[in-house]
Amino acid sequence: MLSVLKRSVFISYRRQFPYPFYCAYSTISSDIYKEKLLKKAKEQGFDSIEQLKSHLQKEIEKQRIEFNKNDPLKELDKVKQSNLGQDKTKLRAPFDKDLNKTPFKTLSSYVDIDKLKSLNSQQVEFIWRARWSTKDDSLVAVVPAKIFINMHKIAKTNPCFVLPLPRKIEGETTKNGDKESMELHYVQWNFPDKYTSHCILTSLAEYKLHNQFARPHTVIEFHSELSNQLNMVLMNGYVEKDCNVTLADSQLLLLNIQRFYGAMGTDSKIAKERLNLLKHFNQGSKDFNIDKLIELAQSMEN
Structure with a gap:
């Protein structure tokens, strides 16, 4: 496993005291x-x-x-569990490895592909967005085929990554407001067939706990069956309801997936820095740097 997974899940900056404290004890006779x-x-x-x-x-x-x-250790565990749900991703039970895995869904699981092929790109996009409009926890997009081809190529050679998600620290404030830490989330790409690609996200804490049986909080699917004819790739995704990741959190993570996987170009200086950091992570290079990751993820440049 890459060395970065041994790091703390939460990255925060605190001032350390340069000298230890000592207690003074009295020697006066009783x-x-x-x-x-x-x-x-x-x-x-x-x-x-x-x-x-x-x-x-x-x-x-x-x-x-x-x-x-009263067992103080049990009370302490209760307090820890209650605090866990405030700022961190909810850790859930792993998948049962003995369960039979159901086949993955393709574009035909959602729409009639033959009928879509008789329509133009605008009509297909309207139908695709309408298909998910009633689901509050869904992610939906139409990606130009050229952009997705570039993302797909990069994801094939760099299928794993970590991305930071800002979290407020309860009870700690600065002059500019609540103090923030960064929660790391694990990104993994799968390619079950020629036309289907999956991008799965889970908290790094849960991944470290359950490894390949960790439950994702967000699953994103890309379907490229219409890429040649209509020059588009259809995307859909969902956010699990029993986790502490909101739809807005997943949208922010998805934005940075696009940035680091070249959807917004690879020619600018900052785009090259993001791509290099992605490669360093997958190569297990010592040049991968958490501070640089946070800086590039929070930058508004593309």
């Missing part, structure tokens, strides 16, 4: 306090300090038993 302890003992009806200590020991033991009725 004899100074004997008189005060004896006075305290007599005020509570005891004749000696030893009787006071014995009484206090019983009280301490009683409080300890009462305290141990």
Whole structure:
């Protein structure tokens, strides 16, 4: 596995103190306090300090038993789980590897291809967008064939990547507003047949936990059956409902997939930097840099 997957899922910047802290302990003799302890003992009806200590020991033991009725570790786990859902992608159970895998869907699973071939590109685009218009969690687009061919070529040789997604840190603010960290998401391309391509996204945390059985939060399909005749590739996708990734999150990740996989060109300086970083990741090169990834993903240049 590439070295980057060993990195922390969340990248944040915090100031570290240059020197450790030390605690100072007193060495004053307890004899100074004997008189005060004896006075305290007599005020509570005891004749000696030893009787006071014995009484206090019983009280301490009683409080300890009462305290141990609640397991602080279990309470801590509850707090961690509740905080996990605020800023991070929800970690779900892996796929059951013993389940029979259903065949993947092609363009004919959604529309009648023969009928579409009798229409022009504008009519096909209208029908395709209308096909998904009633689904709130869907992603839909029509990609020019030339652009997709370039993306497909790059994805074939660089099928994996990671992309950052901004997340607000609960309870931490700066002068400009809430403090942000970056959550990494794992991108993987599959090519089940000649005309179908899948781009699958899952949080890096979940991928590290379940590997190939990790559940994706977003699945994007590209269908190129009409690319020769109508010069278009039809795209559809969906966002899982039981995860903490929103449709807007997936749209932002999809935008950066286009940027790093050459959909917006490969000739500009920043486009070449993105492509080089993509190649470094897939080659396991030491030149792959998380800070550079975040910078290029957040840049508005294409």
